[in-house]
Amino acid sequence: METGKKRLKWSLPHSYTLIFFIMILMAALTWIVPSGQFERQEVTVDGVTKSAIVPGTYHEVSKHGEGTDLRQGIPQILSAPMEGIINAVDVVAFVLVVGGAFGIILQTGAIDRGLLALARRLKSKGILVIPIAMVICSLGGSTFGMSEEIIPLYAIFISLMFALGFDSMTAILILFLGTQIGYVGSTTNPFSVLIAQGIAGVQGNPQLWLRFIEWIVFTGISIAFTMWYAHRVKKHPEKSVVFKNDLINRPLFLKEDTGEEIDFSLRDKLIISGFVVTLGLIVWGILTKGWYMTEIGALFFALGLFAGLVSRMNQREMAENFVKGCGEFVYAAVIIGLARGILVLAENGMIIDTILNYLSDLLKGLPNYAFTTIMLLVHNIITFFVPSSSGEAALTMPVLAPLGDLVGINREAIVTTYQFGNGLTNLISPTGGVLLAGLAIARINFGQWLKVIMKLFVVLWIIAAVFSAVSAIVGM
Structure with a gap:
């Protein structure tokens, strides 16, 4: 007989289920929250309308x-979900095309052999990949708004982390x-600070130094x-929140290192060189030509065809590997389309403007020292x-920037609280497509992500609140 009781273990539901529950909650809000709207006008800032x-x-x-019913019910x-996928069709198509291209590229084995060779060369210095890559990614996000562009890199970096002894997280x-x-x-x-400054009427970038x-x-x-987390996981793999996931998924991303000598053929070198050239073209196109998902997707599609031809796949093999790659993505x-479905319900119920109006009214009359913190919330x-980020700037800056004037807070501080609030919330929000895409590719559920990121989120939020207050104090 069992003398003890089994401990109940709670975990978040499957990501699809979680999103569907949020859809139900959002629909319920359209029955409770009054519907309303602001009048709108077109604003163009730095070519973005x-x-x-x-x-x-x-x-x-x-x-x-x-003939009108804004209350969102069962129908x-x-x-x-269907409307969300339609609204997000550009991102959905991008992910599928990139996935298909990677299906061809990975089937050649060139990436596997390249990553294993890199891991052997780096050995104990593999953790240095983390600060180098994160500085590059952070610079991209801070300067030209890199975001969806990283989706094609998820599969490569998951494979690289496995090769270096870390986990998919x-x-x-x-x-x-x-x-x-x-x-x-x-x-x-x-897409963040500049468009917000433009709409808020801030000239130049007066707090760029800050x-x-x-x-x-x-x-x-x-x-x-991230380095602390990676070091801990490498030293004690069983402490990884995705340890069980990775046991199953590791073979899908990287072949086992048998210790045998890795022989790079000319074909492997051509495929890896093509991959590097493609990344270079993407960076050039984004910075100088304003390329986005259509152009980036076309480049990866071309890379997939190039890899297939170099590895001498016939047309059937290339097509089958493309379909297999699409299946993996x-x-x-x-999940990106499903997340967009949450917003579809809120927009159709016309409650977003009501929530914004209520929150702006709540801020009126607050003392200055509390204003920036509440604004961040x-x-x-x-x-x-x-x-x-650009959508929120267009939605909030026309209302909240003048509100800052009423309480004596400079408009640059209003922009700062906006960029902090938007950026930090997207770290933990289930409505963000780029996060959900990465978790889906790595086969990590949303609960596992929250378990890792929440402690860091709290620290970052506190620092953001301090910087917001500093921005208000130093003025423009």
């Missing part, structure tokens, strides 16, 4: 009228945390955390409904 709200124009809208909940920390912390410490990011300090602090702390592609909430 967004629909910005007009302050003081909020008005409630009847939820139920002639709307069931159709939200380390790869997510390097790529996603790296780029997202760049968003938190934005310096010249056109933003650079913020970027150094946030990036340094994130690198230290379907989970990631679909406000942006944490808004980002859940509007994960897009």
Whole structure:
């Protein structure tokens, strides 16, 4: 007979299930929260055109009228996944095309042999990959808004981390945390700080010196955390939150290192060289030509064809490997669309503007020392409904920037609290597509991610609150 009781173990549901529960909650809110909207006008900043709200124009809208019912019920909940995927079709298509290309590239074995050779050469110095890669990712996020561009790199970095003796979570920390912390410490990011400054009426970038300090602090702390985590996992693999996952998934990303001599053929060198050239072209295109997912996806598709031809695959093998690669990335592609479905329900129920109006009213009359901290919390909430940095800037700056004037807070501090709130919330929000894509590719559930990131999130949030207050004190 058993003398003890089994300990109940609680865990978050499957990512798809979690998103569906949030959809139900969002639909319920459309019955409780009044519907309303602001009037809008087109605003163009640095070539980016967004629909910005007009302050003081909020008005409630009847939820139920002639031929209109804004309350989201069962039919709307069931159709939200489809509508979300349609709305996110560009990202979904990008992920599938990249996945198909990687299906061909990985089948050649060139990447496996290259990563194993790199791991052998680095040996105990493999942990140095973390600060180098994270600085690059953070710089990309801080300066030109690198985000979705890292999705093709998830599979490569997961394989590399396995080869170096780390876990799949380390790869997510390097790529996603790296780029997202760049968003938190934005310096010249056109999709974050610059568009927010433009809409808020801030001339130039008056606190760039402070933003650079913020970027150094946030990036340094994130690198230290990731290196600590990676070192701990390498020393005690069983302590990894994804230990059981990786036992199953490791063979899918990297072949076992048998210790035999690795023989690089000319074909391997050509394929790896093609991969490096492709990454170089992507960076050049983003910085000089304004390339985005269509152009990047086309380059990876071309790389897949190049790898297949160099490895002498016939047309059937290339097609079958492409389909297989798409299959491996379907989970990631679909979850991005499902997350967008949450926003579809909020938009169709017209409750986002109501929430924004309520939060702005809440901020009125607060003492200056509390204003920036509460503002940071406000942006944490808004980002859940509007994960897009440029979308949130267009939505909030026309209302909150003038509000700052009323309480004596400079508008640059308003921009700072916005970029901190948006960047930090996207570290833990289930509505962010890039995070969900990475977790899906690594086969990590959202609960495992939260278990790792939450302690760091709390530290970063406290530092962000301090920097927000400093931004208000130093003025413009």
